[in-house]
Amino acid sequence: MKVAIIAANGKTGSLVLQECLKKGFEVTAFVRRAGTVTNPKVNVVVKDIASLSSADLSGFDAVVNCFGTWTSETLPLHKKYTAMLCDLLKGTSTRLIVVGGAGSLYVNKEHTVQLYQTPEFPKEYLEISTSQVEELAYLRTRSDVAWTFFSPAAVFDPEGKYTGSYTLGGEEFILNADGESYISYADYALALADEIENKKFVGKRFTAVGRK
Template sequence: MKSMKMAVVCANGKAGRLIVEKAVERGIEVTAVVREENRSSTQNVIKKDLFSLVPEDLAGFDAVIDAFGAWTPETLPQHSSSLKHLCDLLSGTGTRLLVVGGAGSLYVNPDHTAQVMDGPDFPEAFVPLAGSMGQALDELRKREDVRWTYLSPACDFRADGG
């Protein structure tokens, strides 16, 4: 039986490291995509910045997990540009793109006019991040050339399990 092959982009981050660890435990052949020294639990590594990846880097994987995160006002637009770059690389391939997103963009009504981030209990400090990730998701929804899945962890998700 063929082992599943998966790449985790931004594998050194909190979510990325946990994803790599759990996938390796399950016998999945995992490749970490990192900018610097690999701190994940796999020995298979592509040492390259996400924005420097080319189609050949992601060829042959059954799935690519996007664990990219940006947190500062000046880097928030990279949620859209990084996702567009990954989509362009995987366009027309059979590789599944799994995006670790955020709960703020989830709709809370049947008309899809209100989102979690619009609620009175949503932390004001996270509104810019949620808006940026929501915009990236809106752009992703327009892509018909990529097999994608958007994962929305809970608002209080903590990659360290705490």
């Protein structure tokens, strides 16, 4: 399995990289700065996401988009770069797996209310959530790309431990056995690498929760 990871030196990307290597995948890391990924088992390409071409992404079984940004001015880049990657991969068998957000998860069975629309949703995360809601909505318009959007739990913990287990969900907001919407970055990375291998959610969004 040949996998490309965009922003492979970030908090999420670096953990996804580790999990892919554990599975024996042939991994190529796309990074903006040289020296940020030094594992000798990884092919490294120093190139900004905005400069990628279809030739750069040719031949991969999966491309994982771990790009993330937080400022008001740059949040539109989530949708912009995902759209660009769709255009580069359209008509190919290469999967596009996007690291998404929890805000777009539905909180009712009718799928009329999303988490970011609820009164309890933290205002400080509203902008980033809205940008990723738009990103997912865009992906749903693309039938010419084998996309997958992976929403983490509401509490997405960069310092959380690796437990090696998780519970999968689909379009709806779910809780773990402790009644919490929680997953560590490490267990999220495991679930993502498993999805690359298992191909359960091609053309779909899914989510996962873990335990502390």
